Amino acid sequence: MSTGTRLVLTQEIHASLREHLFPGDGKEAAAILLCNRHTGTRLKLLSKELILVPYEECKSRCVNSITWPGSYLEKAIDAASAASMSVILVHSHPDGSLEFSDIDDESDAQTMCSLYQGVEAIHGSAVMVSTGAVRARIYTDGEQCESVELVTVAGDDIHYWWDDSTESHPPTMAFSSGMTATFKRLKAAVIGVSGTGSVVAEQVTRLGFAEILLIDHDHLEQKNLNRILNATFDDALTGRSKVEMFAEAIQRIRGEGIAHPIQCTIRSRNAILAAADADVIFCCVDTYQARMIADLIASAFLIPLLDVGVKIPTHVHPEDGRVITDVAGRVDYVKPGGSTLADRGVYTPELLYKEHLRTVNPQDYEDQLARGYIAGVQEEAPSVITLNMRAASACVSEFIARCFPFREYPNSRFARTRFSLAGAEEDYTEESEIAKAPNSRLGEGCKKPLLGLPELEDH
CATH class of the missing domain: 3.40.50.720 (NAD(P)-binding Rossmann-like Domain)
Structure with missing residues (x-):
């Protein structure tokens, strides 16, 4: 029986996120998801708002790293605090890797504590590759990290990205x-x-x-x-x-x-x-x-x-x-x-x-x-x-x-x-x-x- 956490994106938010994170220059870009939560037999993070970090305001954008101003983190905290929403920090991996890098780990270590101090809720981070696939993780106390089992988009097509899947596999065929x-x-x-x-x-x-x-x-x-x-x-x-x-x-x-x-x-x-x-x-x-x-x-x-x-x-x-x-x-x-x-x-x-x-x-x-x-x-x-x-x-x-x-x-x-x-x-x-x-x-x-x-x- 699956009891893992879900991150659910609407088609509109997913499309906006993908368009912003991959402007065509081969460099990382960043955005912030604000999510409501439902805690039933498992945790669901429900995408509600999207904050895009402008390219020109980033301190640096490279192929495998990005540094963006803390003012956008503050903006997310202000927006999330009233309803105790979850904040998910998202950035792109132009190299196509769905794995979190050492740089990603270091960045989360610096930002998650600030998030938890600003809004008492479950927060996390995510990466997206050019195909639109997303992998996410959450921090239950600001330090302990666990994978989001499934990121899904229920649009005209329904997408499932599991935490144990890889982009190298061919698409699953219907009736197989x-x-x-x-x-x-x-x-x-x-x-x-x-x-x-x-x-x-x-x-x-x-x-x-x-x-x-x-x-x-x-x-x-x-x-x-x-x-x-x-x-x-x-x-x-x-x-x-x-x-x-x-x-x-x-x-x-x-x-x-x-x-x-x-x-x-x-x-x-x-x-x-x-x-x-x-x-x-x-x-x-x-x-x-x-x-x-x-x-x-x-x-x-x-x-x-x-x-x-x-x-x-x-x-x-x-x-x-x-x-x-x-x-x-x-x-x-x-x-x-x-x-x-x-x-x-x-x-x-x-x-x-x-x-x-x-x-x-x-x-x-x-x-x-x-x-x-x-x-x-x-x-x-x-x-x-x-x-x-x-x-x-x-x-x-x-x-x-x-x-x-x-x-x-x-x-x-x-x-x-x-x-x-x-x-x-x-x-x-x-x-x-x-x-x-x-x-x-x-x-x-x-x-x-x-x-x-x-x-x-x-x-």
Whole structure:
């Protein structure tokens, strides 16, 4: 089980950092990262701000060393002190080495004590090479150094730079044993373990993820048995919780210590903080509020999010009565710092309000009916497992494509994928086509109130 520290960069910060650190003159350059922190089962450093050290203000810039003015360290301390943020000093290695040099060690020895005196937090340093790969380390008390196990960027492509990897290795190929080896070091959160979610959970189990969080408050019923994988008749008779049932199935397949069942709604503080530990979130829910919470978690804790949904709209034909209009599915990939599910209209204030009214007024049957699998048709046990499997496979395949690109076109073209089984077609929405609103929660971590929602705070 991986318990190592993560440093998470947004695509925007990583791109700005790379552009500044490699101006093309072959000399080292420097910058400073300000990070919020989340301490769950492991420490996550969440990039929030970037301070660039101007080339002309450096005292010296060479191929293997750099000296820059202390005023920028003071500037970082001032910016970090109010929120007790972590400061990560970053410089380039034009020679391509991801190892910290003796000069780097000496520099850290001089600066880390000053950082700890200025801001009582965990601080560190990092190096970047021209490919964009980053290696980092932290100092827990100003002197004792430990490696950051993983530096990751969840952008259009998802990058993983492990502390024991080297740039000399060829890129990992999708669907290979190398891909499995990567997944064996990652934690996935599956929110909603029902029709689509159980299929997603089955896939991430077989793909070899190190840990799998299963988040769902619901229990099994007989009407679920035709679409929830691994569920049995006895499970339905006893009203067993969905997450406990699936965790036991994962244990049979993979052994102990992989599955972590969380039998509560994602709207609870415990579930949110558990999901915040994940390296990827698969959102397989059927309510707007749950999607909103997943969206907020992804933003606050810089986690790539994949949201999947299916729908079977109907209409009334003048001769044949009610008939199926389409059999459709949708997969949204949300990168931290990119357009959110809110930006894409997956949920809106109006939809959230209507959903709340339906909760307090369960007699509002017509609206509830329209939210089912088959719009306008009352089906207690819809036979939709084939549609669920199609959508779930597209969802997990989208994640694989981000980590180990294999498509002919750039991943930025696939922010949203829609498929129609009735029309036998797929269409895609590019990230650049989606209007993006300012995101105040980006990289905020556990800043109170959690996710900006006062009701989530302990009282």
